[in-house]
Amino acid sequence: MAIGWYLVVSAMIFCIGVAGVLTRRNPMVILLCLELMLNAGNLALVAFSRMHGNQDGQVFALIVMVVAACEVTVGLGLIVALYRRRLPIDVDELNELHG
Amino acid sequence: MSAVLFFIAAIGAIAGAIGVVVLRNPFYSVLALVSHLISLAALFLLLRAEFVAAGQVVVYAGAVMVLYVFVVAYVGGGEDLPTGGGLRILGPVFALALAVELCIALLGTGLKGISQKGAPYVAGFGSPEAIGKELLTKFLFPFEVASLLLLVAAIGAVVLARRRKGLEGDDEFLKTVHTPRSLFTGTMAEGVGVRTAPRGGED
């Protein structure tokens, strides 16, 4: 398949992730949608690496996976902390940082 | 043959993505994401990125998603929270607009590189040997930094989620979080006696 197909799939996954981030209220699900967006980026990177014929894109994708893992760790730690303090697990309720 | 596989994997990925977004129960969303990740691994294999595909399954679907499952089990599913406000409609609209834009950018601008199948295949492309060579020569610095990042994240997670003294009540936590207000803020008016200092402890 031409590389363009993979890129289109990547774009669609990315936009589905965006829709999820904008619509869901549970922070865990928002993190999941964030994972979707990261994975879409990974797919694009690997597609381009195939297009160029070197492994730069794949290495980049590996590092992105590392970053995603770290981000998930910290994010879920936050959610656990929220739950421990009996705060509502709802991004619309957690709005004290306003102007 | 590869085209058929591509379509199956692509549809699987998109279905998983939609499932993540649409399913109400967070646990089901996690499962949908796992299936999405597996499909994505298949797509990586089709692109001859063997190591990345393996890494995706082992690390991403294997470790990260397991972490997610644990947390969802601990925190619970939560109620079904309806989406509020204008973003209920505008959210998907923005996403759709972005999708259309990206597709136009990809397909409509006559990019030549992506209309082929890619560079000619070299044996050992995408193999662990090749990746490893890149990681230790060309991308040594990002490799080291990534390891540092992992360390930081691990420490952060421990700090965030640790228990202090078992499950405390609200007031103990409130006491530790609320710093005591000073009795005297140091303005001239207070010094002269015109205005009294704010009472401490009030929020």
Next chain:
Amino acid sequence: MAPATFGWFVLLCPLVGTAVIGLLYNRLPGKTAGYIGTAAIALAFLCSFGALLTLLHHAPEHRQVSSAIWDYAVTTGVDAKLQILVDPLSVFMILVVTGVSTMIHLYSVGYLYSDRGYSRYFAYLNFFVFSMLLLVLAGNFLLLIVGWAFVGAASYLLISFWYRRNTATKAGIKAFVINVVGDIGLVLGTFFLLKHTGTVDLLKTFKAVDAHTVFAHRNDGDLVAACVLLLVGAFAKSAQVPLHTWLPDAMEGPTPVSALIHAATMVTAGVYLIARMHPLFEQAPAAADVGMIGGCVTLLVAATIGLVVTDVKRVIAYSTMSQIGYMIMGVSAGAYSAGLFHLMTHAFFKALLFMAAGSLIGAMAGDQSLDRMSGFRKAMPFTFGCFIVGGLALAGLPPFSGWLSKDDIIAFLNHRGGGFEVLGVLGYVGALMTGIYTFRMIFRAFLGEPCPEASELEHGHLAHAEVPRNPMTGEEEDTDVGFPGPEHHIAEQAPEMKVAMSALAVGAVVAGLLQVPGVDHVVTKFLDPTFADSRLASHEPSNSSAWIGLVIGAVIAVCGIAVAYRIWVAKPGTATAIRARLGAVHNFLAHKWYFDELIDVVFVRPALWVGRLAESVFERVLVAEVITGGTVGIVRAGSAIVRRAQTGLLRYYAASLIVGLGAIALYYLVSSS
């Protein structure tokens, strides 16, 4: 030593005196402060004498010595240096100033002895003498203005010396404000000159003006403006109409202060200024005419007011105003040596009169009203004698000095002919009134039945008031710092006062011999190098016309004294009868021709109104509410609008991110296609 060195020492002595007394003010016991002050001025007098002698060694053409010790700001367009000019005019002035000041310092040593502010007084007085000497010795406009301003400041400090008296502080402020108006005139006049001549140096300015290089023709607009502005300064400092209202109020200061500042030295600064700037005034006859008319008007107005005031110090103050009017009239018309000669003699007899008045007031325990004084002749013979000597010199009786100097001026005016004869005749009218009011004062205070204080004094006991009071308003006071001291001193009992008054009495009698027409012209010859470039000064009246004028002057003086004798001694009820018949005139004169009320209506009330308007409308509404409140309001509203974007909701932030990303991508998509 060179004359210039003596000149600098003359300036240094009083300055050191001020510094020493000022710094050690609460450590000087008894009369030490007084003796230090007197010694400083006496030393300055000796140095002036030295300057005189060394100057006379120079040939007459070289008698204008300029000396600068520091270049303050010397560059293109300005040459401001610390510079003095030692020439016959300034040496004449410093001799008069230091001589009379020494006597007044000596007098004050005894007069103010029990006052709690004794050291402060002498520090201020020395500072005043320093300022006056600086003014007179200034070699450029810069130091002239500095001296001028310092003199005004010293006058303020000394008028409100008894600072806890409301009347004194108000008088001090009034004097200072009117002096500042004069300062403005002086500074603006200097700018007008500087614009054309490019130099502030006095000698260079005069040379440029005399050579007709900077001002094209006579009565050139800028030159007339400059001279009129200088006249404003002179009139304010010398208390001429219309800037004269501060002088009678300045009598709130201690009597020696009135003697020094408001009789002998500061008020003569205007006369000095016009004499010094004579090259300018001769090129701008219009301004000189203004000066003459101003002097003449003042002369008459002040003499008429002097006829009715009842406070003994104010009679002498109006007399000063009138005599300065003569001097200003004289120097504006070109009678420089006559005017300055009258300045010298006037300094002697007017200071003497004030000192004697101080002694009289001391005998009355601080009361200054002529209504309550009478019959002091037997109780205070020395003071009486000084009053007579001073009064005769003032009225102009031969052979006293006032006769020769005043009539010198009037003779000069008559000799110039034309319209100036009118001024001369008016001068004689003023002389008649001078005789009347001077001897009115003397006869009322010394002849007749002794008042209670006088009878007490005849028995050797100086009267004391039980409760010290403000002589003008009758308010009760105490005798602590800021008010006069508990003891009053009279000349008969204080040796310092007697010595000082005797010295001045001798001067009042014999000083006239310096300039007897036809016999000697010491003053004119001495001042000749300064006025050598003047066209007018050479118009000296002939000896015969001068003697005719002198005879007329003597006759008028005798008439004046006779009139006063008749009204107040021979037929005692005459004064009340005249007042009853001419009640309206008397009222007008007693209110000082309503000048204070006029100035209040024309200047003071509008200024207050503008101030109040500015505060209530401009400041409160415009500045506070519109400008500061308005800008604050705008900023607050703007920030409130912007703040609405910070909702705190994560999803909206994410949405704005996505929209922004889409916009950027769209831009690149569109721009690259």
